[in-house]
Amino acid sequence: MEKKPTLMLVDGMALLFRAYYANSYGGYIRRTASGIPTNAIYGFIKYFLDAIRTFAPSHVVCCWDMGSKTFRSDKLPSYKAHRPEPPLDLIPQFSLIKEVVESFGVPNIGFEGFEADDCIGTLAHRFSTEMDVYVLTGDHDMLQLVADRVKVIIMKKGASNYAVYDPEFLLSEKQLTAAQFIDLKGLTGDTSDNYPGVKGIGEKTAVKLLLEFESIEGILANLPALPRGVRAKIEADLEMLHLCRELATIRLDAPIDCVLDDCLWCPDPQVLRNQFEHLEFQSLLKEIAKIASAS
Structure with missing residues (x-):
């Protein structure tokens, strides 16, 4: 055969x-x-x-x-x-x-x-x-x-x-799709590759956000609904978030x-x-x- x-x-x-x-x-x-x-x-x-x-x-x-x-x-x-x-x-x-x-x-x-x-x-x-x-x-x-x-x-x-x-x-x-793995790295960074992600956002928080809002775009569209501390961290590191997602892709x-x-x-x-x-x-x-x- x-x-x-x-x-x-x-x-x-x-x-x-x-x-x-x-x-x-x-x-x-x-x-x-x-x-x-x-x-x-x-x-x-x-x-x-x-x-x-x-x-x-x-x-x-x-x-x-x-x-x-x-x-x-x-x-x-x-x-x-x-x-x-x-x-x-x-x-x-x-x-x-x-x-x-x-x-x-x-x-x-x-x-x-x-x-x-x-x-x-x-x-x-x-x-x-x-x-x-x-x-x-x-x-x-x-x-x-x-x-x-x-x-x-x-x-x-x-x-x-x-x-x-x-x-x-x-x-x-x-718990994540293949596409969400890219967004996960954008949020958390990668210590082995030496890029930071959003300062103060760990994997547990990032996974929770992705499960609720599906993607970085979904998270950013719903910033007012996030806990104040999480929202502040993301807003303070928006440029790095997008850069790290690009590096991770x-x-x-x-x-x-x-x-x-x-x-x-x-x-x-x-x-x-x-x-x-x-x-x-x-x-x-x-x-x-x-x-x-x-x-």
């Missing part, structure tokens, strides 16, 4: 950072005989193949950030500016992992000035008109992309542990090229064998036959 066409969009940085920290426990870093660190790449492959086996996509794309300067940092210079430099052992793995992804026959997609989230959002929006789309990530910001034909797979702690969000599950677990129009036929999941076993041997991943060689049969 022919496999139903489905596209998996992989959040490359989310997988790579998760793999690095999961495979540097106790300070041990896997390296090749020549000293090149490979622990994050090894973990990435394990996560990646597990997701492929679990969700069986027919097409796969991997999306990447292309540097810290984006249209968001142009609008708010402090955006993500507080983030520490990556660990030294991870830095050489940034370019190596893209070679590994290519060895699977999977395109690496990114665009200067945009984040991987925007590339994923753009491709999900573009290709969900013709097939179901899975977004593989650990980033809850991606939940705003959930739609009838777009499922967001959140990687949870432990192997093969996923939360798969469609519109119904998102509403039942989070994943773009669906990043100027990226991606041809669906180039994304077909059909890895070449010999190319993979050469890559795994080059990186001294002897324990992964046994996976090649499984990969070939699955594709």
Whole structure:
């Protein structure tokens, strides 16, 4: 029976950072005989193949950030500016992992000035008109992309542990729709991305407001009905509220090229064998036959 066409969009940085920290426990870093660190790449492959086996996509794309300067940092210079430099052992793995992804026959997609989230959002929006789309990530910001034909797979702690969000599950677990997740971030900000939202408005208050008034527009149209303290906080931070919602919104129009036929999941076993041997991943060689049969 022919496999139903489905596209998996992989959040490359989310997988790579998760793999690095999961495979540097106790300070041990896997390296090749020549000293090149490979622990994050090894973990990435394990996560990646597990997701492929679990969700069986027919097409796969991997999306990447292309540097810290984006249209968001142009609008708010402090955006993500507080983030520490990556660990030294991870830095050489940034370019190596893209070679590994290519060895699977999977395109690496990114665009200067945009984040991987925007590339994923753009491709999900573009290709969900013709097939179901899975977004593989650990980033809850991606939940705003959930739609009838777009499922967001959140990687949870432990192997093969996923939360798969469609519109119904998102509403039942989070009380909010995908669109309301954007407004939630506009109200509360995001400490990990370093934008403030409305000062003094926490998640509990924000969710309550969105449940009652549906959107930021609905809240602003009903300011007189709000408790005096909440109203004062919103009125004092109106400009920041709108800016933070803009920062939180994943773009669906990043100027990226991606041809669906180039994304077909059909890895070449010999190319993979050469890559795994080059990186001294002897324990992964046994996976090649499984990969070939699955594709």
